[in-house]
Amino acid sequence: MADLTLLLDKAPRECWLALAKDESKVVGRGENIEEAVAEAKENGEDDPVVLWAPKEWIPAVYG
Amino acid sequence: MANSLIRQYTGLPLDKPDPGLGGAKTIWAPLLGVRVSGKHLQRPSPQIPAFVDSGSPYCLFHSAVADYLHINLKSGTEAELGGVISAHKEALYFHRVNLTIENTWTIEVFAGFSKKLSVAAILGRAGFFDRFRVRFDHSQSPPEFEIEKIDLIN
Numbered sequence: 001m002a003d004l005t006l007l008l009d010k011a012p013r014e015c016w017l018a019l020a021k022d023e024s025k026v027v028g029r030g031e032n033i034e035e036a037v038a039e040a041k042e043n044g045e046d047d048p049v050v051l052w053a054p055k056e057w058i059p060a061v062y063g
Numbered sequence: 064m065a066n067s068l069i070r071q072y073t074g075l076p077l078d079k080p081d082p083g084l085g086g087a088k089t090i091w092a093p094l095l096g097v098r099v100s101g102k103h104l105q106r107p108s109p110q111i112p113a114f115v116d117s118g119s120p121y122c123l124f125h126s127a128v129a130d131y132l133h134i135n136l137k138s139g140t141e142a143e144l145g146g147v148i149s150a151h152k153e154a155l156y157f158h159r160v161n162l163t164i165e166n167t168w169t170i171e172v173f174a175g176f177s178k179k180l181s182v183a184a185i186l187g188r189a190g191f192f193d194r195f196r197v198r199f200d201h202s203q204s205p206p207e208f209e210i211e212k213i214d215l216i217n
Binding site for chain 1: 071
């Protein structure tokens with residue numbers, strides 16, 4: 001994976017995002033993973049990378 | 064098959080400059096691409112970035128991943144998980160799933176799924192750190208990390 005700072009900073013929030021396989025652009029979004037993948041496929045990306053975009057990007061301790 | 068791989072950390076945005084990171088607006092995180100599938104490997108999830116996190120006792124996934132796999136969330140083994148700052152506890156449901164890591168290794172794990180997880184996926188101690196040796200290298204920027212598959216004897 002690469003530096004996704006600029007891409008994700010401008011991307012929609014509180015949704016699932018589908019990125020192009022090379023992580024260069026957002027190719028789909030949805031309320032769930034299924035929707036994000038379907039939109040990615042409509043945009044020509046059959047193998048997207050899917051992640052959750054939070055309302056706010058803040059430092060977090062996950063474990 | 065390769066026994067190890069090295070990955071650079073992934074840069075994620077911060078909405079506000081972080082004083083703990085010298086005012087940075089990027090936070091670097093060790094992420095691996097994983098695909099999750101049910102026990103019979105049918106229709107795996109798309110590739111999902113997962114945090115490599117030794118602070119987590121086990122592997123965790125957002126319940127949306129279970130939904131995608133048509134796993135009945137509440138049919139799993141129920142447990143509770145607390146956070147580092149909040150004393151609030153959240154329900155977890157454990158299911159046995161397969162993880163394909165970086166399109167290279169597939170392992171079976173007993174993973175927790177939660178509606179309240181703030182990220183899509185976490186690779187924790189049980190299930191991941193007991194299968195891979197992990198070396199974090201923060202001597203360079205961005206940092207990188209190496210994972211090496213442990214060959215299990217039994």
